[in-house]
Amino acid sequence: RKEVEQDPGPFNVPEGATVAFNCTYSNSASQSFFWYRQDCRKEPKLLMSVYSSGNEDGRFTAQLNRASQYISLLIRDSKLSDSATYLCVVTQTGFQKLVFGTGTRLLVSP
Amino acid sequence: GAGVSQSPSNKVTEKGKDVELRCDPISGHTALYWYRQSLGQGLEFLIYFQGNSAPDKSGLPSDRFSAERTGGSVSTLTIQRTQQEDSAVYLCASSIREADTQYFGPGTRLTVL
Numbered sequence: 001r002k003e004v005e006q007d008p009g010p011f012n013v014p015e016g017a018t019v020a021f022n023c024t025y026s027n028s029a030s031q032s033f034f035w036y037r038q039d040c041r042k043e044p045k046l047l048m049s050v051y052s053s054g055n056e057d058g059r060f061t062a063q064l065n066r067a068s069q070y071i072s073l074l075i076r077d078s079k080l081s082d083s084a085t086y087l088c089v090v091t092q093t094g095f096q097k098l099v100f101g102t103g104t105r106l107l108v109s110p
Numbered sequence: 111g112a113g114v115s116q117s118p119s120n121k122v123t124e125k126g127k128d129v130e131l132r133c134d135p136i137s138g139h140t141a142l143y144w145y146r147q148s149l150g151q152g153l154e155f156l157i158y159f160q161g162n163s164a165p166d167k168s169g170l171p172s173d174r175f176s177a178e179r180t181g182g183s184v185s186t187l188t189i190q191r192t193q194q195e196d197s198a199v200y201l202c203a204s205s206i207r208e209a210d211t212q213y214f215g216p217g218t219r220l221t222v223l
Binding site: 002032042043044045046087091096097098099100101102103 | 141143145150151152153154155158160165166168169201203208209211212213214215216217
């Protein structure tokens with residue numbers, strides 16, 4: 001079983017739609033959580049960190065449920081430019097490596 | 111400012127050859143990481159440097175893989191006797207210090223024929 005699991009998608013949504021991605025992680029020692037965005041043939045870029053209390057950045061909202069070991073990302077009012085692969089990432093205390101899920105692909109159409 | 115740079119951007123080699131991949135981190139970043147991304151596998155951690163030392167080499171897949179970092183800056187990832195399964199995108203990241211946000215370079219796409 002992979003340490004971080006995501007639905008690979010693709011999620012096909014029209015512009016303006018709201019879309020949600022979930023991710024589960026298996027290591028209960030995981031301490032830090034992130035969503036990265038990766039465009040085709042480009043490097044991953046940090047989208048947002050995920051905090052226990054949940055956090056919002058514009059149209060993006062991230063939630064963490066430690067008891068169930070899952071992380072979510074909600075995108076409101078989808079834009080064409082949101083089309084990308086969204087990577088769920090975790091780390092553990094004292095460990096510096098990022099552990100990536102395989103990503104969820106989002107396609108936003110006009 | 112300048113981001114993480116990697117060279118070459120693309121490398122095609124024959125099975126059995128050695129290759130060297132280079133990473134220039136963001137100036138002033140003390141931590142440097144190597145990852146690889148294979149088709150359908152996602153990104154996997156290879157090795158981490160703090161300064162010139164490598165506290166975590168746990169992700170190196172075999173003894174054909176090695177990496178070094180000199181002067182607390184540039185790092186080289188060397189793959190000896192390349193195999194077809196080594197074909198992947200090799201990504202380097204750096205952070206200003208341990209546990210801070212990692213910024214990725216554009217990667218080196220390695221193809222082993």
